[in-house]
Amino acid sequence: MLSGITGSVEPDIAPDTFEVIGRILKARSGFTLDGYKDKCVKRRIHIRVRATHSPSPEAYGELLTQSTAEQDHLLRVLTIHVSHFFRNPTVFAKLGEEILPQLLDERERLRALSVGCAGGEEPYTLALLMKDRFANAVAAGRVSIVGVDVDNAILEQAREGLYHPDRLAEVPPGIRERCFAPEGGRYRLCDEIRGQVLFEHADLNHRQGWDPCELILCRNVLIYFERERQETILNGFADALSPGGYLVLGKAETLFGTARKRFRTICPVERIYRAL
Numbered sequence: 001m002l003s004g005i006t007g008s009v010e011p012d013i014a015p016d017t018f019e020v021i022g023r024i025l026k027a028r029s030g031f032t033l034d035g036y037k038d039k040c041v042k043r044r045i046h047i048r049v050r051a052t053h054s055p056s057p058e059a060y061g062e063l064l065t066q067s068t069a070e071q072d073h074l075l076r077v078l079t080i081h082v083s084h085f086f087r088n089p090t091v092f093a094k095l096g097e098e099i100l101p102q103l104l105d106e107r108e109r110l111r112a113l114s115v116g117c118a119g120g121e122e123p124y125t126l127a128l129l130m131k132d133r134f135a136n137a138v139a140a141g142r143v144s145i146v147g148v149d150v151d152n153a154i155l156e157q158a159r160e161g162l163y164h165p166d167r168l169a170e171v172p173p174g175i176r177e178r179c180f181a182p183e184g185g186r187y188r189l190c191d192e193i194r195g196q197v198l199f200e201h202a203d204l205n206h207r208q209g210w211d212p213c214e215l216i217l218c219r220n221v222l223i224y225f226e227r228e229r230q231e232t233i234l235n236g237f238a239d240a241l242s243p244g245g246y247l248v249l250g251k252a253e254t255l256f257g258t259a260r261k262r263f264r265t266i267c268p269v270e271r272i273y274r275a276l
């Protein structure tokens with residue numbers, strides 16, 4: 001069987017090879033391919049087949065058994081980390097103008113979770129917004145922000161808080177000046193904001209439950225998962241959110257199946273939902 005990828009035709013990955021690759025990755029890092037869309041995973045494996053000049057997926061499988069460096073390469077390609085500060089700025093405008101003030105009005109505490117937080121750009125954006133608009137609530141210790149991701153290396157980068165200028169393109173100029181300092185061609189996020197976000201490892205394929213919270217951002221992560229897994233993940237979010245808490249998905253993501261009954265759509269354009 002052949003599958004077309006961006007105009008080229010690439011050999012399908014035989015089930016045996018696919019299984020071997022899955023087993024190697026699991027042994028290396030505990031990462032499982034189970035809930036991901038096969039198509040997405042195979043497309044990414046092909047990227048490494050080409051990059052390593054392997055003549056076939058089977059040959060690439062052999063290479064993978066021998067090279068831990070390649071195992072780490074493949075893991076990085078599979079857990080793509082594209083992100084930037086204030087990604088989709090209109091979502092953060094809506095959060096800053098409506099959702100966060102409402103939550104802070106109604107609740108004593110605002111516990112936010114950024115799931116699939118990559119290099120920290122998303123939870124830090126929330127922290128920057130909170131400092132900019134709701135400094136009193138932050139100073140009073142009413143706000144906590146946790147970022148989680150499956151990739152420990154990217155979490156380490158998140159804690160460091162050092163970014164290529166590209167990642168800052170959508171940061172409002174005032175915030176940029178106040179909270180980032182140039183450092184060797186990159187930008188370091190200030191200690192105050194870094195100190196506001198806690199980073200933890202979590203794998204959406206295995207995670208059973210989340211600590212209670214009022215706001216969950218899970219953007220551009222669900223798209224990589226099978227529908228059934230997405231539904232399980234979304235129901236997990238509904239369990240964690242206190243009634244009236246908010247969920248924000250990515251622009252290409254939406255609620256599925258049973259999870260739809262657990263949320264009310266607040267803003268379809270920005271993919272903002274409220275837990276019932």
Ligand SMILES: C[S@@+](CC[C@H](N)C(=O)[O-])C[C@H]1O[C@@H](n2cnc3c(N)ncnc32)[C@H](O)[C@@H]1O
Pocket residue numbers: 079080081082083084087115116117118119121122148149150151154202203204205218219220221250
């Ligand atoms: C495209 S980035 C999204 C970053 C950010 N949420 C945004 O929208 O800018 C996807 C992130 O999901 C993480 N991810 C992928 N599979 C995951 C899993 N099973 N559990 C937790 N995070 C996962 C990846 O490591 C990556 O950092």
